[in-house]
Amino acid sequence: MNIMTEQSLENAVGEKMSAKSNEVIKMRGDKVGVFYGEKQALFDVNLDVRLNQVTALIGPSGCGKSTFLRCLNRMNDTIDSARVTGKITLDEEDIYDKNIDVVELRARVGMVFQKPNPFPKSIYENVAYGPRIHGLAKRKADMDQIVESSLKKAAIWNEVKDRLQEPGTGLSGGQQQRLCIARAIAVSPEVILMDEPCSALDPIATARVEELIDELRQNYTIVIVTHSMQQAARVSQRTAMFHLGYLVEEGATDKMFTNPDDQRTQDYITGRFG
Amino acid sequence: MGEHHTVASFDEDLGAISKLISDMGDLARSMVSGSTKALLNSDNALAQRVVSDDAIMDARQRELDDRAITLIAKRQPMANDLRAVVGSIRMAGDLERIGDLAKNIAKRVGTVGLSVTPRDLSHSIDAMAQLVLIQVQGVIEEYAARDAAALAKLRNEDERIDVKYTSVFRELLTYMMEDPRNITACTHLLFCAKNLERIGDHVTNIAENAYYVLTGQQLPANRPKQDETAMSAPAA
Numbered sequence: 001m002n003i004m005t006e007q008s009l010e011n012a013v014g015e016k017m018s019a020k021s022n023e024v025i026k027m028r029g030d031k032v033g034v035f036y037g038e039k040q041a042l043f044d045v046n047l048d049v050r051l052n053q054v055t056a057l058i059g060p061s062g063c064g065k066s067t068f069l070r071c072l073n074r075m076n077d078t079i080d081s082a083r084v085t086g087k088i089t090l091d092e093e094d095i096y097d098k099n100i101d102v103v104e105l106r107a108r109v110g111m112v113f114q115k116p117n118p119f120p121k122s123i124y125e126n127v128a129y130g131p132r133i134h135g136l137a138k139r140k141a142d143m144d145q146i147v148e149s150s151l152k153k154a155a156i157w158n159e160v161k162d163r164l165q166e167p168g169t170g171l172s173g174g175q176q177q178r179l180c181i182a183r184a185i186a187v188s189p190e191v192i193l194m195d196e197p198c199s200a201l202d203p204i205a206t207a208r209v210e211e212l213i214d215e216l217r218q219n220y221t222i223v224i225v226t227h228s229m230q231q232a233a234r235v236s237q238r239t240a241m242f243h244l245g246y247l248v249e250e251g252a253t254d255k256m257f258t259n260p261d262d263q264r265t266q267d268y269i270t271g272r273f274g
Numbered sequence: 275m276g277e278h279h280t281v282a283s284f285d286e287d288l289g290a291i292s293k294l295i296s297d298m299g300d301l302a303r304s305m306v307s308g309s310t311k312a313l314l315n316s317d318n319a320l321a322q323r324v325v326s327d328d329a330i331m332d333a334r335q336r337e338l339d340d341r342a343i344t345l346i347a348k349r350q351p352m353a354n355d356l357r358a359v360v361g362s363i364r365m366a367g368d369l370e371r372i373g374d375l376a377k378n379i380a381k382r383v384g385t386v387g388l389s390v391t392p393r394d395l396s397h398s399i400d401a402m403a404q405l406v407l408i409q410v411q412g413v414i415e416e417y418a419a420r421d422a423a424a425l426a427k428l429r430n431e432d433e434r435i436d437v438k439y440t441s442v443f444r445e446l447l448t449y450m451m452e453d454p455r456n457i458t459a460c461t462h463l464l465f466c467a468k469n470l471e472r473i474g475d476h477v478t479n480i481a482e483n484a485y486y487v488l489t490g491q492q493l494p495a496n497r498p499k500q501d502e503t504a505m506s507a508p509a510a
Contacts, residue, residue: 257352258490271281272279
């Protein structure tokens with residue numbers, strides 16, 4: 001009950017804050033298409049990701065929502081047969097431009113995966129790894145500071161502060177996922193992509209991560225793929241519905257879940273699909 | 275459109291709620307019609323039936339509440355389903371109130387029947403009751419027919435009941451001033467008229483809810499209102 005009240009309070013505060021920024025487009029997809037070999041998985045997707053808002057991507061399996069998410073930090077580059085068409089911009093800069101440094105892009109657009117995947121290293125090293133390779137800390141004290149503030153922002157500091165040298169893999173699933181979020185935050189990203197971040201977590205760990213997402217959007221722009229309609233309704237301000245590789249409908253979350261425009265959205269969120 | 279949920283029992287749960295609303299609607303209509311008929315014909319047996327029907331109405335509302343709460347807990351309905359469930363809870367509340375008001379009219383039948391009712395008076399109450407019945411019947415039928423436009427129109431028709439109520443109110447005052455022996459019956463009839471007017475308001479609520487369930491849009495907050503009884507009190 002307490003979590004709920006605090007969250008709704010923060011929501012209300014957040015709404016005010018975002019009133020200024022919700023027209024600012026952080027990332028923009030313009031006619032984005034994705035091919036895996038001959039097969040086209042995504043068709044002409046035009047989607048704006050707004051600054052300091054949580055955008056949820058929903059739709060049945062194979063609808064292209066994860067494919068689109070992976071375009072936003074060029075994760076599809078890692079698949080040989082994948083080809084991306086159209087244009088995706090971050091602060092109006094084409095992220096598929098040949099002058100873009102992909103490693104730097106992925107620091108600006110971080111990612112949290114479905115299954116918590118901490119490195120087989122200490123909790124401290126899990127968070128310190130990114131800042132180190134990006135040269136963000138010159139001295140040990142700076143690094144300590146980054147690790148502490150990242151773990152605090154990921155709402156896991158109190159649980160791990162006395163055992164930073166223990167392996168990250170020894171944490172519970174929910175803690176591991178928050179550690180992975182801390183790891184993503186450590187390199188000061190602007191956008192955080194989350195691919196079903198709670199699907200491997202129990203309800204309490206899920207509630208913690210959801211609360212965290214709401215806190216994080218004060219400072220970051222978040223795009224989340226989720227199979228849970230309730231989760232999309234709870235954590236996001238904008239929702240985009242995908243079906244068979246097309247963007248069906250995008251709009252304010254409140255409206256999408258009470259009175260969507262498109263019949264396919266209605267059928268999907270009410271459980272009438274297929 | 276996908277008519278059916280992937281989970282078939284979800285459809286059954288929603289169907290049961292929708293059936294209860296329709297049953298409660300039918301019962302409300304029969305109670306309103308029965309109570310006014312009993313009043314106009316001094317039919318005590320019919321009045322008694324309306325009073326006992328109210329227990330059925332209450333039981334149905336409780337059943338609907340239980341089912342709706344369980345459905346929300348189990349299925350977390352979204353969009354049109356969510357509106358249907360929440361709308362049903364509200365509509366059931368209004369239908370139950372209509373039942374209460376009809377029962378209250380029925381309970382006055384005995385007392386009014388003992389006194390001499392001015393013949394003209396029963397005519398104007400009768401006309402008002404007919405208007406209310408048309409509204410009750412209409413809202414149930416239009417919701418069943420899923421006709422949002424008709425519901426929006428019906429909601430504005432309540433104005434006519436308000437106009438009628440104002441005229442009944444004035445008439446009753448006249449009878450009471452004419453002959454103090456009319457006061458007991460007229461006071462009861464005044465309550466009956468007020469009850470009918472309140473039933474009209476509940477019909478308005480139901481129409482608004484039904485409109486929201488069907489369209490996802492709220493009707494504008496203000497609608498024409500014509501109850502002027504507060505202004506027609508005689509200057510003493």
